[in-house]
Amino acid sequence: MRRTLAGSLLLLTAVAGCGADTEQNASGSKELEVLYKVEPTWPHLEKMLTDAKKQYEAAHSGVTIKLTPVQGNNEAYYTKLALLNRSPDSAPDVYLHDTFQVNADVAAGKLAPLDEYLAKWPDWNEQFPDSVKQAAKGGDGKIYGVPISTDTRGLWYHKDVFAKAGLPVPWEPKTWNDVLTAARTIKKKLPDVVPFTMYSTKIHGEASTMQGFEMLLYGTPGGTLYDEAQKKWVAGGKQFTDALTFVNTIYREKLGPKQADAHNAKLADKANYEWFPNAKLGIALDGAWTAAAWKPTSTKPWAEWKDKIGWTSMPTQNGEEPGAVSMSGGWVMAMSSYAKNKQEAWDFIAVATNKENSLTYALGSGDLTPRKDVAADPKYTADNPSVKFFTDLASVTHYRPAFEAYPKVSAQIQEALEAVTTGSQTPEEATANYAKALPTAVGGPDKVLAR
Amino acid sequence: MTVATAPAPPVTSTPPSGSSRRGVLRWLLPLGPAIVLLALFLAGPILWSVYVAFTNETLTGSASVNSEFVGVANFTRLFNDPNFINSFVLTFVFVIGSAVIGQNTLGLIIALLQRGRGRMTRSVVNGVVIAAWVVPEVVAAACWFSFLAEEGTLNSVLGISQEWLYTAPMLAVILANVWRGTAFSMLVYSAALSEVPKDLVEAAAVDGAGPGRRLLHITLPLIRRSIMANLMLITLQTLASFGLIYALTGGGPGTASQTTPLYMYEQAFRYFEIGYGSAIALVMLVIGALFSLIYLRLIKVEDA
Numbered sequence: 001m002r003r004t005l006a007g008s009l010l011l012l013t014a015v016a017g018c019g020a021d022t023e024q025n026a027s028g029s030k031e032l033e034v035l036y037k038v039e040p041t042w043p044h045l046e047k048m049l050t051d052a053k054k055q056y057e058a059a060h061s062g063v064t065i066k067l068t069p070v071q072g073n074n075e076a077y078y079t080k081l082a083l084l085n086r087s088p089d090s091a092p093d094v095y096l097h098d099t100f101q102v103n104a105d106v107a108a109g110k111l112a113p114l115d116e117y118l119a120k121w122p123d124w125n126e127q128f129p130d131s132v133k134q135a136a137k138g139g140d141g142k143i144y145g146v147p148i149s150t151d152t153r154g155l156w157y158h159k160d161v162f163a164k165a166g167l168p169v170p171w172e173p174k175t176w177n178d179v180l181t182a183a184r185t186i187k188k189k190l191p192d193v194v195p196f197t198m199y200s201t202k203i204h205g206e207a208s209t210m211q212g213f214e215m216l217l218y219g220t221p222g223g224t225l226y227d228e229a230q231k232k233w234v235a236g237g238k239q240f241t242d243a244l245t246f247v248n249t250i251y252r253e254k255l256g257p258k259q260a261d262a263h264n265a266k267l268a269d270k271a272n273y274e275w276f277p278n279a280k281l282g283i284a285l286d287g288a289w290t291a292a293a294w295k296p297t298s299t300k301p302w303a304e305w306k307d308k309i310g311w312t313s314m315p316t317q318n319g320e321e322p323g324a325v326s327m328s329g330g331w332v333m334a335m336s337s338y339a340k341n342k343q344e345a346w347d348f349i350a351v352a353t354n355k356e357n358s359l360t361y362a363l364g365s366g367d368l369t370p371r372k373d374v375a376a377d378p379k380y381t382a383d384n385p386s387v388k389f390f391t392d393l394a395s396v397t398h399y400r401p402a403f404e405a406y407p408k409v410s411a412q413i414q415e416a417l418e419a420v421t422t423g424s425q426t427p428e429e430a431t432a433n434y435a436k437a438l439p440t441a442v443g444g445p446d447k448v449l450a451r
Numbered sequence: 452m453t454v455a456t457a458p459a460p461p462v463t464s465t466p467p468s469g470s471s472r473r474g475v476l477r478w479l480l481p482l483g484p485a486i487v488l489l490a491l492f493l494a495g496p497i498l499w500s501v502y503v504a505f506t507n508e509t510l511t512g513s514a515s516v517n518s519e520f521v522g523v524a525n526f527t528r529l530f531n532d533p534n535f536i537n538s539f540v541l542t543f544v545f546v547i548g549s550a551v552i553g554q555n556t557l558g559l560i561i562a563l564l565q566r567g568r569g570r571m572t573r574s575v576v577n578g579v580v581i582a583a584w585v586v587p588e589v590v591a592a593a594c595w596f597s598f599l600a601e602e603g604t605l606n607s608v609l610g611i612s613q614e615w616l617y618t619a620p621m622l623a624v625i626l627a628n629v630w631r632g633t634a635f636s637m638l639v640y641s642a643a644l645s646e647v648p649k650d651l652v653e654a655a656a657v658d659g660a661g662p663g664r665r666l667l668h669i670t671l672p673l674i675r676r677s678i679m680a681n682l683m684l685i686t687l688q689t690l691a692s693f694g695l696i697y698a699l700t701g702g703g704p705g706t707a708s709q710t711t712p713l714y715m716y717e718q719a720f721r722y723f724e725i726g727y728g729s730a731i732a733l734v735m736l737v738i739g740a741l742f743s744l745i746y747l748r749l750i751k752v753e754d755a
Contacts, residue, residue, distance in 0.1 A: 079720050082510040107513035203701060205721075259617040260601055263703050404512050411722045422617075422705040440528070 029062045030341050032348055035084065035092035037077040038069040041269055041299050044292075044364030045096065045148075051360060052352040059351075063344050068092060073265055075205040085110050088338035093345045097145055097334040099135045100206065100402045100410070105334075106138035107404045112337040113142035117346040123354070123371075131394070132370040136332040139403070145332025146353045149289075149367035152326040152393035153215055154313045155179070156284045158276060162310075165189040165282070170310055174319045176219075176246055179283065183255040186282040195255045197271050198285040200247050200421045201263050202414045209410040210327050210400065211286055213417055216243035218398045219316040219325035225409060226401035227449050233401075233409060233442045235435040237451030242317065244427035248420040262421055269293075276309065277302045285314060288390035292366025295383050311386050313393060326397040330370070408441040504730040510723035518726065525730035535731065537706055538714035542690065545625060545710050550689035553629035555682060558636025562644055563666070577637075584634030592698030595627040620700045620708035628695055632688070636681055643677035644670070676750060683746035690739050711735055 034053075038046045046069060053065040070080045078101065084090045085105070097105070105111045118124045124133070128147065136145030159169045165186045173179045183195035199208040217223040223239035226232070234240075250256040261267055268286070272293035275281035284290065292298060294305035313324035333352055339345045351357070355373050362369040362380060368391055369375050381387050400406060416434045419425035425433065439445040504525060508518035529535050561580065565573050583591065598604045599615040606613060616623050647670055655665050671678070693712040696702065702709035702717065709717070711731065719728025 075721065082723055083720075086510065086515070101511065104512040108511060108516045110511075110516075202703070202721075258601070258614060259704055260614045263617070263701070407511070408722065418703070418705050422703075422707070424705045424707070 029064060030344060031064045031066055032094060032339075032341065032345055033066045033068055033092040034348065035068050035070065035081060035095040037074070037096060038071060039073065041273070041293075042365070043299070044297070044361055047364060048148075048357045048361040049352060052348065052357050055357075056348050056351045060344065060347065063341075065348060073205075074098065074207065075203070078205075085336070091336045091338045093336055093339040093341070094348055095334055095336065096148075097136070097332050098206070099145070099147075099330050099332060100400050100406055102136045102144050102332070102334070103139055103402055104404045104407060106140070106142075106144055110337055111138075111144045112335040112339065112342060112345075113138070113140075113144060114146065114335060114346065114349075115142050117350075118143060118146075121350055123350075127355070127371045127373050129370070129372065132330075135330050135370070136334065145334040146349055147330050147332050147370035148353055148358065148361055149365065150328060150330040150370050151288045151368055152328055152390045152397050153211055153285070153287050154311055154324075154326060154390065154393060156276075156286055156290055157182075157310050157312070158279055158282060159308055159310050160279050161186060161190060161193055161282045170312070172312055173315045174323070175315050176216075176317050178315065180246075180249060180255070183250070183283060184253070187253075187255055190282075193280055193282055194257050194261075194271075194275060195282045196250055196285070197257050197267070197275075197281060197283070198247070198250070199267065200251075200256075200417045202418045203263055203265050204267065205414065206410055207268075208417050209413045210329060212247070213243055213413050214327050214398070214400065215285060215314050215325060216246050216317075218327065219314060219320075221317065221320050224401075226403070230449055232447055232449035233405070233438055235438050235448050235450050236431040240434065240451075241427045241431045244416060244420045244430050247417060248423075248427050251421050252423065259422065273300050276305075279308075288368050288386070288393075289366035291384050291386050292364065295363075295366065297364045297383075306385055311389055313396070322396050324393070324396045326393040328394070328397040328399055330367075405442040405447075409438070412437045412441050500729045500732060503726050504733045506726045508726040508729075510720070510725050512723070514726075515723075521726075525727050526734070528727065529730055529734065534706055534709070534714060535711070538709050538711045541621065541708065542710040542712075544621060545628070545692070545696075546686055546689045548621075548625040549628035550632070550685040551682060553625060554632045554636045554685055554689075555678075557629060557633045558638075558681075559640050559678075561633065561637045562640035563670075565641065566644060580634045580637055583631050586631075588631070588694035589698050591627065591631045592695050595623065595630070595699055599623055616700055617704050620704065624696045624699055624708050627699060628689065628692065631695065632685065635688075636685060639677055639681045639684075640674065643674040647673045679746055679750045683743055686742050686746070687739055690735070690742070 034049060036045050036049055046067075049067055053067060056065055057063065070077045072080075077096075078098070081092075081095060081097075084092060091110070097111075102111065124146075132147050132150055133143065135147045135150065136143060138144050155173070157171055162169050162171055162182075165182075166189065167182055167185055171182065173182065179196070186193055186195040199212045201208060204212075214225070217225065217239055220239035220242050223243065225234060227234055251259075251262070256262060257267065257271075261270060264270065271281055271284055271286075272290060276284070277294070291305065291309075293300070294302040294309070296303075313326065316323060316325055333349045335342065335345045335349060353371075355371060355377075358369055358371050359374045359377055359380065361367070362374055363383070366384065368387070369380065374380055375391070412434050415437070416425075416430035419430045419433070420427055435450075439448050442448060503518070505520060505522060506518040507514050507521045507524075509515050561576065565576060586594070596603075596616070600606075601612060601614050603615075605615065651673075652665055652669055655669050660668065691712060692710070693716065696708060696710060696713055697716070700708045702713040706714075712735070715728050715731040715735070718724045718731065
């Protein structure tokens, strides 16, 4: 009896202890918590932040940086961050944020605007191009994050596979049909090679929406998710069905990876670390950062990639102007509106995104850098001949309609994509279901444009 | 609860009201810490999840800080949601297939076969079956994944190439759950069978009843209460089963093995619709309660 009571009391004390304020410990020094993402094959951001922590702590005595990694892919990171952000007590002070989620958090008042700090930071105006500054702009016009990366997307292909299949190298597809024809040729001539890979299942989350679906949709004539003129979300339509039909063709004709691989969370690792180096993959629709898997900074470097791998832009559906399509997004370092020590939190963001640390990150991750001085650094382009091509894709790139409702719209796109990947729905059925689900996702039928 | 029904001590000098107060204290005091802990850790979250099921609460976006009461909107959406209906049918298939038919029957058969066997046989069989039960869900899922994977054991034994988890996902998760959960039913039935009087079975044998008739008319009627109790427990367990399916197929491909707990998780924690997810949880709770009521009722009918 007495033991039970004592036990209960102990538990109660422990619970009370959890709620205690950890921002400032007994000795009076301050602590900043920084949340970020890490994977065994993606240690690049951790490296940058560890460097930044050392530099920052050396310059700011009395402030400790607590680095809190989230193990797992982007989807795991989004969930963890959303749950931690539920309460001011558990919210991290500074965190890595995907730009498409910024507006949802701005609407909830969970992010702190950075304008007053940016005004006093010379780097902002000198080093960040105007297009990049928009990356984390809220609906209210304020800036809510400093970009650490930007990106474009295109096609990567294996030159040896193409040569063996009798396809031309360099390869310059002009239409979707050219891409499909090349994939069909590879399938016919080299049966044990995966002809084409893309992300198209729910497990890849936003990567499926953006690298997969939007790269197709925005390459159709007039294809878009959101009508800027009428300020409404577009409910499917022919362009939507056409994009899904491309995906459907890939999987019904078995031009893509096997279903097990298409649903594997580690599809990117398989493609880049196993299939491409072993000449088991023809074409990959993926981001500018793909080459990072083969560079010396990778966990599994592959020196010959510069001779074996080619890259080209994703064509528009029937070769419509401008002939190529790309999507751009990126990640920022953002500050929580719950942060108690905002000046210190800002100072850390400024250190983390300075030239030196941005260069470390860009070299490791292969992401396109948002900073002009990093882009001009010889080290940035030295090891990666693909950088210039993907940087230049900015001229044809599109941005996601990153409104508050976008993550929900993206979820519905993933449903449609997975349905055509498995073949459980035809492209027409999947488009119809998307159109049906859209009003709930965006908050009412008045925000939807029927097509 | 026997303490509560114990008569108050016969102290004649104190008025009756005082003795009843002391009676309350006698059962409240030992129960107190448990009640406090339950109230502290469970009542809050349960009441909160019931409440958010009637709101448009989300994990991110403006509805995460300014959620609104939306009445039964989540529930009307739920019953018009083809994905929910699909998940509900799959849950039903999963419960019937893996618990009511699979674990229950297999557990009974193993327990029956073990009767009268040597100690050695019994401990080996028990050990193997229980080993499957004690491994964590994720480990069991990993075992089945490597068994069913394209380069897995099953395909190498059969000499074929088949992506089992994608061609027959429901069969895969049902088999995995039968494999993992049979031990519980087996233990329940072993205990129940040891209570069946031997002389009754022998008498029936002398009267000329074959093994089939002895099982049907003697053994099963005698252990019917254990059968009901077992069915109730495994039904509830399987209804809420999440980890095994999540680790094995993730509910996929598409929604081909997405039972209601997985659908609920996806809505609440992948698409951040915590209000909608809670509404699904509430419906699950009601279904679980209905199942247990039916089983309890059956046991009561038997008793009467």
